[in-house]
Amino acid sequence: MTQPIIAIExxxxxxxxxxxxxxxxxxxxxxxxxxxxxxxxxxxxSTIINTLAGLLDGESxxxxxxxxxxxxxxxxxxxxxxxxxxxxxxxxxxxxxxxDAGGNARITxxxxxTLDPVIAELIGxxxxxxDPHQDLSSCSGGQRQxxxxxRTLLANRDVLLFDEPNSGLDKLAAQRxxxxxxxxxxxxxxxxxxxxxxxxxxxxxxxxxxxxxAERRTLRELPPDKVEVDAALLMLPxxxxxxxxxxxxxWKLRPRSRNRWIYFYLSEYFWLLCASPLLxxxxxxxxxxxxxxxxxxxxxxxxxxxxIRSIVHDDALMGIGFIEITVVVPLIACLLMVACNNAIxxxxxxxxxxxxxxxxxxxxxxxxxxxITVSMAVNMVVAGLLLTAVSEVVASFTSYHVWRFIFAGxxxxxxxxxxxxxxxxxxxxxxxxxxxxxxxxxxxxxxATYTAIRIGAGRKDSVLSINHAIARSIVFGASxxxxxxxxxxxxxx
Amino acid sequence: MASFLKSTWANRLVSMALLALAVxxxxxxxxxxxxxxxxxxxxPAFERAPALQASSPAFILDESFFSHQCGRLFVADGPLxxxxxxxxxxxxARTATLVVYDADIRLLWSLLTDAERGEILAMVRDTxxxxxxxxxxxxxxxxxDKEYRPLIRDILRDSLQRTLExxxxxxxxxxxxxxxxxxxxEAVVAGIVPVVVERIEGGLWxxxxxxxGNLLGGGGEAKSLASILSGALNDPRVRQNLxxxxxxxxxxxxxxxxxxxxxxxxxxxxxEDPRVPQLFQHLLTDRRLGAVAALGRDSAPHELPRxxxxxxxxxxxxxxxxxxxxxxIHGRSxxxxxxxxPRQYETLxxxxxxxxxxxxxKPS
Numbered sequence: 004m005t006q007p008i009i010a011i012e013x014x015x016x017x018x019x020x021x022x023x024x025x026x027x028x029x030x031x032x033x034x035x036x037x038x039x040x041x042x043x044x045x046x047x048x049s050t051i052i053n054t055l056a057g058l059l060d061g062e063s064x065x066x067x068x069x070x071x072x073x074x075x076x077x078x079x080x081x082x083x084x085x086x087x088x089x090x091x092x093x094x095x096x097x098x099x100x101x102x103d104a105g106g107n108a109r110i111t112x113x114x115x116x117t118l119d120p121v122i123a124e125l126i127g128x129x130x131x132x133x134d135p136h137q138d139l140s141s142c143s144g145g146q147r148q149x150x151x152x153x154r155t156l157l158a159n160r161d162v163l164l165f166d167e168p169n170s171g172l173d174k175l176a177a178q179r180x181x182x183x184x185x186x187x188x189x190x191x192x193x194x195x196x197x198x199x200x201x202x203x204x205x206x207x208x209x210x211x212x213x214x215x216x217a218e219r220r221t222l223r224e225l226p227p228d229k230v231e232v233d234a235a236l237l238m239l240p241x242x243x244x245x246x247x248x249x250x251x252x253x254w255k256l257r258p259r260s261r262n263r264w265i266y267f268y269l270s271e272y273f274w275l276l277c278a279s280p281l282l283x284x285x286x287x288x289x290x291x292x293x294x295x296x297x298x299x300x301x302x303x304x305x306x307x308x309x310x311i312r313s314i315v316h317d318d319a320l321m322g323i324g325f326i327e328i329t330v331v332v333p334l335i336a337c338l339l340m341v342a343c344n345n346a347i348x349x350x351x352x353x354x355x356x357x358x359x360x361x362x363x364x365x366x367x368x369x370x371x372x373x374x375i376t377v378s379m380a381v382n383m384v385v386a387g388l389l390l391t392a393v394s395e396v397v398a399s400f401t402s403y404h405v406w407r408f409i410f411a412g413x414x415x416x417x418x419x420x421x422x423x424x425x426x427x428x429x430x431x432x433x434x435x436x437x438x439x440x441x442x443x444x445x446x447x448x449x450x451a452t453y454t455a456i457r458i459g460a461g462r463k464d465s466v467l468s469i470n471h472a473i474a475r476s477i478v479f480g481a482s483x484x485x486x487x488x489x490x491x492x493x494x495x496x
Numbered sequence: 497m498a499s500f501l502k503s504t505w506a507n508r509l510v511s512m513a514l515l516a517l518a519v520x521x522x523x524x525x526x527x528x529x530x531x532x533x534x535x536x537x538x539x540p541a542f543e544r545a546p547a548l549q550a551s552s553p554a555f556i557l558d559e560s561f562f563s564h565q566c567g568r569l570f571v572a573d574g575p576l577x578x579x580x581x582x583x584x585x586x587x588x589a590r591t592a593t594l595v596v597y598d599a600d601i602r603l604l605w606s607l608l609t610d611a612e613r614g615e616i617l618a619m620v621r622d623t624x625x626x627x628x629x630x631x632x633x634x635x636x637x638x639x640x641d642k643e644y645r646p647l648i649r650d651i652l653r654d655s656l657q658r659t660l661e662x663x664x665x666x667x668x669x670x671x672x673x674x675x676x677x678x679x680x681x682e683a684v685v686a687g688i689v690p691v692v693v694e695r696i697e698g699g700l701w702x703x704x705x706x707x708x709g710n711l712l713g714g715g716g717e718a719k720s721l722a723s724i725l726s727g728a729l730n731d732p733r734v735r736q737n738l739x740x741x742x743x744x745x746x747x748x749x750x751x752x753x754x755x756x757x758x759x760x761x762x763x764x765x766x767x768e769d770p771r772v773p774q775l776f777q778h779l780l781t782d783r784r785l786g787a788v789a790a791l792g793r794d795s796a797p798h799e800l801p802r803x804x805x806x807x808x809x810x811x812x813x814x815x816x817x818x819x820x821x822x823x824x825i826h827g828r829s830x831x832x833x834x835x836x837x838p839r840q841y842e843t844l845x846x847x848x849x850x851x852x853x854x855x856x857x858k859p860s
Binding site for chain 1: 514802811
């Protein structure tokens with residue numbers, strides 16, 4: 004091994020659930036070295052490089068990390084401080100798909116400080132066949148990977164970290180990638196630590212191999228020899244590492260009725276689109292505010308004067324109740340529901356589209372679009388009716404208590420007789436206005452769902468296109484809601 | 497715990513809890529369709545009772561005769577009192593004397609205590625005094641003398657002259673004096689009118705001030721108008737003329753009719769004068785004549801409605817007063833059912849009458 008430029012000692016990583024991945028591990032990396040980190044799936048290889056990339060504490064759960072990382076210039080106590088000595092090339096490249104190829108490089112360079120001329124030259128060679136203005140969606144897999152590597156080089160960290168860079172590559176492509184990494188390391192004089200599950204293409208180019216023994220939770224060095232590495236991997240109990248505390252799972256696959264899947268999706272979207280606590284909570288909050296505002300400002304309107312408030316009380320309360328129940332609450336409930344659910348539907352369909360789930364399901368003979376869109380439409384109508392009913396109740400309840408606060412000592416029935424007067428006096432009026440409310444809610448729900456599905460299920464090239472689709476879906480859905488309610492109100496009265 | 501809170505089941509539990517809250521709120525405020533339980537069938541205590549309206553609010557009164565709405569009287573097959581469940585209304589419906597009154601302003605006046613009526617009358621007197629002083633002060637201002645007085649004088653003089661020239665007036669005078677010598681009639685008119693016009697011109701503004709004072713309750717200036725008229729009558733020319741012609745005119749059977757026609761035509765002529773609307777426009781918009789605006793916040797125009805409506809504080813609500821006033825504003829008639837204690841009925845019946853007394857119907 005060449006003179007080490009980074010040494011890690013006493014490395015211990017324990018998962019938030021308390022499972023140790025490695026205990027007191029130690030290794031070092033020399034100038035220009037290429038080191039493979041191998042081990043079973045789930046054994047913690049990626050966690051080790053995330054630790055060196057300073058990404059572990061970005062998780063919401065609490066990991067336990069200990070050990071020391073020493074460089075020539077400084078050292079890190081991993082139990083107390085974040086160590087970001089490594090620039091990581093992610094498994095799926097994690098390119099910023101709202102930027103073009105050049106943008107991905109430029110944004111990194113702009114945040115890295117000075118640009119090393121050697122690195123600039125290397126990047127020029129690395130990306131010579133890629134137009135800087137080229138959209139990422141039009142780049143091949145290899146080009147995207149090279150952009151990701153170039154972006155990491157620009158960050159100019161002490162170590163290059165690669166998380167399964169050969170995933171999905173054939174042996175020849177993996178060898179070419181290995182050669183590229185090796186050349187970059189030699190030219191830059193920096194080491195590379197590569198997490199690899201399949202070592203065939205990379206092993207001939209590696210200087211050393213580190214083996215993460217999941218059973219003993221130790222790191223030990225293996226010779227860069229395929230036989231030795233395969234033997235070590237074969238010694239593991241199975242391909243995937245399992246916590247001994249975890250029970251073994253038994254898979255029972257017995258074909259049953261396909262209809263259960265429509266029920267499954269209906270149920271899944273019911274809890275998402277109709278009865279999620281977030282949606283219910285914020286629709287109820289909106290209804291409460293409507294109930295409060297209409298009574299509070301209705302009766303505290305200064306122009307009413309002191310004694311006029313008493314004179315107009317009954318008729319004003321009737322007017323407020325009538326407008327609140329027939330117009331304002333259905334509109335607010337539908338607007339809030341559509342804003343939330345259109346975003347959910349569009350994001351859901353957009354992600355399914357981007358991650359090729361629809362194509363996979365189609366390939367497997369699963370009528371996914373029918374299951375999902377029908378479930379969404381049914382649940383949107385149910386959500387509209389349910390949330391409007393809940394909103395009517397909450398707004399009326401709030402109105403009653405605000406009224407009670409303003410007109411202290413007056414009986415409940417006085418409020419009820421006047422607030423609901425229009426409906427109590429005439430069953431016909433009750434039926435007609437209920438019909439209009441049902442029509443508005445159902446029409447809004449269906450048209451908004453159609454809008455969300457159309458926008459969400461369209462072609463998606465990137466996360467950014469999903470974001471734009473969500474925004475469009477909310478705006479169109481809310482606009483449709485406003486228009487339908489406005490037209491219905493004109494026809495209703 | 498943290499993982500449970502993030503779990504699907506925790507979310508569903510929260511959702512169901514929220515829905516349960518909404519259901520509970522709905523039960524709390526769900527309206528009654530139709531008369532609620534506890535309704536009491538009633539019949540008039542006397543056979544020849546006036547008709548009752550289909551639906552009337554029912555009220556109880558507290559010690560100070562302040563009303564609280566406490567139910568509703570429905571009349572379909574017979575009177576049915578549906579008392580509210582809130583506030584002991586049902587108990588009161590069983591024990592009270594139930595009396596239906598016409599819902600009009602007299603009822604509101606009857607519900608005021610003697611002390612409240614005294615306050616209102618004192619307030620009206622104070623306000624009238626303030627208003628009278630303000631008007632009189634405005635009429636004495638220089639700007640009024642310069643800008644309004646000449647115009648008003650011209651309008652009155654022209655109107656009087658045109659009135660006497662109108663055919664209807666001439667016909668009425670002719671009819672009244674038909675049996676008389678036309679020459680004598682002409683002599684009376686020609687002898688009196690110029691003198692009267694001359695006198696009015698001279699003392700018009702004193703007359704107006706005196707009239708304003710009289711209208712607003714003052715009495716001290718009443719002699720001014722009388723003095724103008726007596727001055728005209730004391731004029732030697734008029735006295736001489738009347739002395740010779742009055743006996744003949746007084747005996748005329750159409751004299752009263754003629755006077756009516758003259759007065760009516762004078763008003764018509766006055767209203768036809770395009771200067772009159774302009775004059776009123778100026779008087780109403782002239783900030784220097786802001787007599788009403790000068791009235792204080794605590795004076796009657798502001799406080800009177802609150803007192804009449806029997807509101808105890810700025811934000812109070814008196815449902816009975818509000819109901820009566822709304823009926824008056826809409827030009828509708830209506831009734832109210834009062835659930836009174838015997839003492840309240842005795843007090844109220846002295847000023848508002850006996851009303852229509854209802855008693856519980858005997859079970860058939």
